Amino acid sequence: MTRNMICIGCPMGCELTVEVENGQAVSVSGNTCGIGKKYAESEVSAPTRMVTSTVMSDSGKPVPVKTRTAVPKEKIFDVMKCIKNTTVKLPVKIGDIAVADVCGTGVDVVVAKDAG
Amino acid sequence: MPEKKYDVAIIGAGVTGCAVARELSKYELSVIVIDRESDVCEGTSKANSAIIHAGFDAKPGTLKAKLNVEGNKLMDRLSKELDIPFIRNGALVVCRSADEIPKLEELKQRGIENGVEGLKVLTREEALAIEPNLADEVYGALYAPTSGIVCPFALTLAFAENAYANGVEFSLSDEVSGIRKTADGFVVSAAKGEYSAECVINCAGVYADKIHSMVSEPSFRITARRGEYMLLDRSAGNTVKQTIFQLPTHMGKGILVTPTVHGNLLLGPTADDIDDKEDTATTRDGIASVKAKSALSVKNIPYNQVITSFSGLRAVADDGDFIIREDENVKGLIDAAGIESPGLTSAPAIALYIRDIVGKILPLKEKSGFIPTRKGITLLANLSVEERAELIKQEPAYGQMVCRCSQVSEGEIADAINRPLGATTLDGVKRRTGSGMGRCQGGFCSPKIMAMLAEKQGISLKEVKKNG
C-alpha cells in the first residue's frame, strides 16, 4: 500500500510517498532530510505529536509548557486533561518539570518559559 | 410605589436626550435620564455622518430648517464650553451637469430663506481650487462655509457629563417597559425600578413611537432608515478637506465623502427603510453602493485603506419633519421624535425649544452654581511634546502606551473608565479615547483594556463586554 503524507518535521512540509507493508514503512521518498524518513516510519506505525499548552501558575497567569518529546497521538487529550489539572508555583525556569511521566507515556511535561 | 420622584424623566440618552438634560440642569429641577443601553449614545446618535449641517437642505418653515440653523450657530460656543472637537470645514454639494445648476441655485435660495450665511454656487474650476480631488465629472458645486464636523459621541457624552455634574441622574441598562399617567404626573416603569415624574420627555430615537404609545394614542410612526458607512484610515483623511455632498433626493442627502474630526475619511450613508429596528447589520450590496456612489463625487479615494464599516438607523417620522411638542391628550408628555438628520446639528436648539415647552408645565428657576463647562479626557495626541512630558511627570500612567495605532496611554484609558458615567465596555473606552479605532482595530490593545475594565468592575476577562 502507498500512503502520501506531508512531513511535519519542520515547516518545509515535504510531500512524502511511503510504501507500507504490514503497518510498517518499507520505503520513503520525497523527503529532504532524515527527519522526513523517521516521521514517515513512525506515522504509519505509531504516530506521535508534541503537545504544547499552558499550566496555570499561582499568580493567576498561565505559563507555557510542552511535552519534552512527542507523545503517542491517541494520548493527546489525556495529556491535555492532565496539564489542565496542573498548577505550578512561581518562579519557574525553562525545563522545570511541570508533570513527570505524563499519562504513563514516559515523557515529562516541562516549562517552556522563565516566569516569576 | 415608585421609589424616587423627579420633576422630569427623559427617556433616551442619545444626543437629544443628553442635550435636553444638560439644558434643564441649568434650572432647579430634578431630572433623570433613563436608557436601555449601558452607555450614552448607543443608538441613532452613535452611527451617523457626524456633520454639523449648514441648513440649506430643509424646507423653509419646518422645525428642521429652524433648529438646524440655530443649532449650527450654537456649536462654536458649545464646543468650547464642553471641550469637544468641532471643525468648520465647509461643505460642497456637487452636481454633474449644467442641467443641475438650477438645483444648486434652488438649494442656495432655500438656504438663504433658512438663514444660512455665505452660500455660493461655484464653477468646476472654483470648486477644484479648494477641493482638488473632486471627480472629473463634477460640473459645479454649492459651497456652504458654515458646515462643520464633530464627534457625535464626544458631543453626546459631553452633554451627559455636564448634565451629571449639574445634578442630573442617569440610569443606564434600564429599559423602559411602561408609562402610566397619574393625577400629578407619570410613573415610568423600567427594568431597574419605577420613577415618578411630572413631565416625561420622549427622546427614544427609533422607538419614540413605541414610548409615546405606552401612555397616549399613537399619533405618529417612526421608520428606521438604515445607512451604511465605510470608515477609512487616517492616512486617507486628507483626500478631501470639505464635506462633499451629492444633490439630495427624497431619501436624504445621498452618499457623502467627509473628513472626520479624528482625521479619518468617512463615506456613506446608504438609505434603506427597514422593518427591524435592531438591524444595524451592514450588507454586501450596501458597502458596494457606498463605494460606487462615493466615487461619483470624489476621485482617488483609497478604498483599500478601509478600517471598518458600520451602519446606523435614522429615526424618520411620517411627514419628514421633527415632531417636538407636548402631547395634546396627555399633558406633560413631550415628544422629541423623528429626530433624523439634521438631528445632531439641531440638538442644542432642540434642547432650548424643549426647555420652553417644559417652562409652560413646570416653573423654571435658574440654578445658582450651574457649571457651564466640562473638561474632556486629556488626550495625549492633542498635546505638544512639552505638555506630554509634563503630564507624564505628574502622572506616569500617561507614559504607558496601550493603543499604539491611536497612541492612547493607560492614563487616558483609566480616566475614561473612572470618571462619572465612565466606560464599562471596550466600545465605551474606544469612543471616549479613540483606542482601538486605528488600523489594527483593537487587535493589540483590547486584551490590556479588557484587563483594566475587568479590574475596575471586579469581573473576569471573559465577562468584559465589547458593547451593550
Add this chain to the structure above:
Amino acid sequence: MAEHISLAVIGGGPAGMAAAIAAYDSGITDVAVFERDNELGGILNQCIHNGFGLHTFKEELTGPEYAGRYIAQVKERRIKCETGSTVLSISPERQITVVSREKGLRVIDADAVILAMGCRERPRGALNIPGFRPQGIYSAGTAQKLINCEGCLVGKEVVILGSGDIGLIMARRMTLEGAHVKAVAELMPYSGGLKRNIVQCLDDYDIPLLLSHTVVDIKGKHKLEGVTIAEVDEKSVPIPGTEEFYECDTLLLSCGLIPENELSLTAGVTISGATNGPVVDDTLGTNVPGIFACGNVLHVHDLVDFVSEESGRAGHNAAEYIKSHGKKANAPDIINITAGNGVRYTVPSTVDRANVESEIHLRFRVRNVYKGCTIKIVSGDNVILSKKKRISVPSEMEDLIIRPEILSGADGGLTVMIEEGSV
C-alpha cells in the same frame, strides 16, 4: 537637550534582539532596544506552539523558548533594553521620541536606527464582511494572546476565516482547550498557511478546511450567534445558493499580516506597495540614510529563523554604517532587482554591486501555486541563476542566495521570475 546613542533598535521581538546582538558583536556596543511591551520576545511570547528554531538551533523549540535563547544573548552582552517604552516618532535625522512610565518622554539622537516593529493582523473592517459587529469576533492573534497569556478561553463554538498560520495554530489550540472548531474557511483556492500546520492542526483533529469559501454574513447584535459561509467563484465573488449557516460564538480572523510601518513613515521611509514594508537595498538600508529595517516590519515572514538571520544582517550592516560614518568604500554601482513573472516582490529591491562583500539573500514570494517550476534570475538576455523547485507556494517565502561574483556578470538590472513547469 536630546540624549545620544549609537544605535537605536525599535522593537524587542526576534528581529530587534537579533539585530541588536549582531550590531554589538560587530563592535557597536552603545545600543538600546526599545520595546513597548513589558518584556522582550515580542509576539513569540504568545506563540507557545513548537516549530521554531530548526534552522537556527537545529532543534525544535516553542516560541517562548526561542525568544529565551535570544534574551539570554542580549543579557550576556548587557545590551540596554528599555521595555515598557513606546517610540512615538522618528525624524529623518534619526531623532526618536520615546515615552515610558518610568522615564517619561525623551528625545534621543541616534547614529543609526533599526526598524523592527513587526506586523499586525488585518482586522475585520479591512475585510468588509457584511453583517453585525457583535462580541466574539477576534483576530486570531488577539485570541492567541488572550488564551495563552491571560488564560481566557474566548469561546466554545468556533469558526475561523482565513487559513493563515496563526488561524491554523489557533484551531488546534482551541480544540485542545475543549472548544469545537467547526470549520476553517479560506477565500483562495489554496491555504495561506504552512502545509505542516494543515496536517497537524486541522487534519489531526478532523477540522474541515473549506477552500474557496468565505464568510458572507455575521449574525448576532450583541453576542455572535453564527456566521454564513458561502463558496466563491474564481473572482472571489460568493456563489448564490451555496450559503450555509454555522452556529458559533466565536469567529477568528486569520486573513493576513501587515507590516506596521507608521513609525517608518514619520521618518520619511519609502514603503513598497507590494510588501507594505520599507523599500531596502542589499544592506537592508532604507531610502533614509542610517535607517535599516528587518523582520516582519520589512516583509512578513513565515519562519522566525529567517527573521533572525535577516535581522542579524541588518544589525551588522547598521554597525558598519556607524563605523564608516555612512561612507561607502567604493563609488556606488546600483542595480535594480525587479519582480518578474509569478513573483510578487523581492527584498532587497536594489543592490550596490560595488560594495557587496558577501553573498546576498534574495527573498521573495510567488503569486500562485507552481509545481515543478524553475526560479530564474535573468539580466538582459542572460540567465545568471536557475533553480528547480518541486513546488513553490505563496505561503512560503523563497530565499535565493546570490554570490557576489554572479553580480559582476549582470548586465543592468536583475529580474526574478518563475518559469512554470509542465505539471
